[in-house]
Amino acid sequence: MKLCMIGTGYVGLVSGVCFSDIGNSVICVDRDVNKINNLKKGIIPIYEPGLEELVLKNYKNNRLKFSTDLKNSISKSDIVFICVGTPTKKSGSGADLRQVFNVAEEIRSSITKFKIVITKSTVPVTTGDDIEKIIQKKVSKKLFSIVSNPEFLREGEAIRDFTYPDRVVIGTSCKKSNTILKNLYAPLISKGAKYINCSRRAAELIKYASNAFLATKITFINELANLCEKLNINIEDISIGMGLDKRIGGRFLRAGPAYGGSCFPKDTMAITTTADKFKTNLSIIKTVIKSNKNRSTLLLKRVFEILKGKIKNKKICFLGVTFKANTDDMRDSSCLSMIPSLIKKGAIINYYDPTGEKKEFKNKKNITFSKDIDSAIKKSDLIIIHTEWNDFKSINFRKTSLNKNVKIFDMRNIYSPVKMKKQKINYFAIGR
Ligand SMILES: NC(=O)c1ccc[n+]([C@@H]2O[C@H](COP(=O)([O-])OP(=O)(O)OC[C@H]3O[C@@H](n4cnc5c(N)ncnc54)[C@H](O)[C@@H]3O)[C@@H](O)[C@H]2O)c1
Numbered sequence: 001m002k003l004c005m006i007g008t009g010y011v012g013l014v015s016g017v018c019f020s021d022i023g024n025s026v027i028c029v030d031r032d033v034n035k036i037n038n039l040k041k042g043i044i045p046i047y048e049p050g051l052e053e054l055v056l057k058n059y060k061n062n063r064l065k066f067s068t069d070l071k072n073s074i075s076k077s078d079i080v081f082i083c084v085g086t087p088t089k090k091s092g093s094g095a096d097l098r099q100v101f102n103v104a105e106e107i108r109s110s111i112t113k114f115k116i117v118i119t120k121s122t123v124p125v126t127t128g129d130d131i132e133k134i135i136q137k138k139v140s141k142k143l144f145s146i147v148s149n150p151e152f153l154r155e156g157e158a159i160r161d162f163t164y165p166d167r168v169v170i171g172t173s174c175k176k177s178n179t180i181l182k183n184l185y186a187p188l189i190s191k192g193a194k195y196i197n198c199s200r201r202a203a204e205l206i207k208y209a210s211n212a213f214l215a216t217k218i219t220f221i222n223e224l225a226n227l228c229e230k231l232n233i234n235i236e237d238i239s240i241g242m243g244l245d246k247r248i249g250g251r252f253l254r255a256g257p258a259y260g261g262s263c264f265p266k267d268t269m270a271i272t273t274t275a276d277k278f279k280t281n282l283s284i285i286k287t288v289i290k291s292n293k294n295r296s297t298l299l300l301k302r303v304f305e306i307l308k309g310k311i312k313n314k315k316i317c318f319l320g321v322t323f324k325a326n327t328d329d330m331r332d333s334s335c336l337s338m339i340p341s342l343i344k345k346g347a348i349i350n351y352y353d354p355t356g357e358k359k360e361f362k363n364k365k366n367i368t369f370s371k372d373i374d375s376a377i378k379k380s381d382l383i384i385i386h387t388e389w390n391d392f393k394s395i396n397f398r399k400t401s402l403n404k405n406v407k408i409f410d411m412r413n414i415y416s417p418v419k420m421k422k423q424k425i426n427y428f429a430i431g432r
Pocket of ligand 1: 006007008009010011012029030031032035070083084085086099102103120121122123151152153154155262263
């Protein structure tokens with residue numbers, strides 16, 4: 001099938017390349033000329049395991065193309081996927097849908113034969129209705145069908161998640177579109193993905209409900225970790241004991257820093273705004289948002305306790321600054337609030353991240369980037385393990401080059417407290 005992905009970010013690029021890999025002809029379009037020129041040269045704009053090889057392979061065999069020409073790319077395609085960003089509005093409430101509606105206006109001027117227009121971007125319930133109205137202003141209803149097909153991939157596992165999804169959700173009441181899309185996804189369905197056809201509004205809500213639920217799970221275990229700290233109980237035992245119950249499941253049940261990234265913070269806010277608009281109160285999700293905001297403050301309080309209230313001129317090293325491991329995504333990383341707060345209190349920050357230096361911290365006072373783990377942790381008073389990259393899982397903290405009184409705050413519980421105690425290392429973790 002001939003597909004066009006509008007927006008070549010995490011979702012558009014990954015799903016575009018994966019669709020091309022299962023035999024479709026795909027054009028990935030972006031308004032960012034630099035991004036598209038780089039992709040044509042084989043330079044991948046994001047860090048995502050396995051992505052580069054797959055892009056190079058499919059670009060070489062001509063199934064995958066890159067373009068900045070939206071109109072031409074749409075007119076050559078049968079199915080158009082909207083994969084642009086839906087960030088939180090500047091006002092702080094609800095999703096900013098300007099990118100989606102701009103694209104809808106561009107699409108309507110390029111439709112001359114039947115096209116399926118799919119929102120893969122995460123959009124609030126009833127956005128599909130709005131897109132339909134925009135296109136219908138200039139195009140006959142017979143020539144297009146608006147479908148919701150939310151994306152559930154996780155950064156860092158995106159290729160695997162796209163290729164082996166738990167489910168494919170298709171929100172449409174149009175039989176023709178449903179048949180075509182079932183066919184498009186047939187290679188994934190044959191590998192075990194469940195195919196769900198529901199109303200467009202239900203599909204839109206499934207995405208928000210799923211993200212809000214996962215954010216709730218993380219927040220739930222984070223709060224329990226606080227209780228475990230008071231009672232001298234290991235939170236890992238609780239996670240395992242609860243997670244083995246199939247009704248609960250162990251994933252997203254590991255205590256750590258506040259949840260971040262490009263999805264959970266904005267999607268939890270957007271779903272509560274939608275509920276408010278329709279005069280229902282999603283009070284659980286509102287509490288989750290509040291608790292998560294408080295999480296970084298709580299962890300900072302622990303840092304103060306670990307350093308006995310003496311932050312000024314203390315050398316603090318962060319290992320990993322993205323919102324989680326295996327991604328270069330800094331969006332809503334808890335580091336973005338914790339690091340500036342520590343600097344404000346007089347700390348001197350040094351950080352290392354396997355995905356390199358971050359523009360968010362470049363040319364800022366009292367923060368430097370180290371090119372490797374050894375030079376990052378050297379001379380530190382406190383090492384904070386902020387993400388769970390494999391690279392951080394077997395560091396020799398007993399090296400003579402390290403400050404002998406160095407303290408370690410493992411925010412991901414990747415080391416054993418027992419082993420650390422045996423090595424006489426000042427080790428602090430979460431909920432244990
Ligand atoms: N990142 C994730 O893990 C993830 C997972 C599932 C769903 N989503 C959802 O998918 C959507 C996209 O997220 P993302 O992380 O890929 O965003 P992104 O910011 O990485 O990419 C969006 C791209 O769209 C491009 N764009 C914007 N307007 C355009 C236009 N008019 N024409 C062409 N290109 C345009 C931007 O230049 C950018 O490259 C969001 O709604 C997000 O919530 C994201």
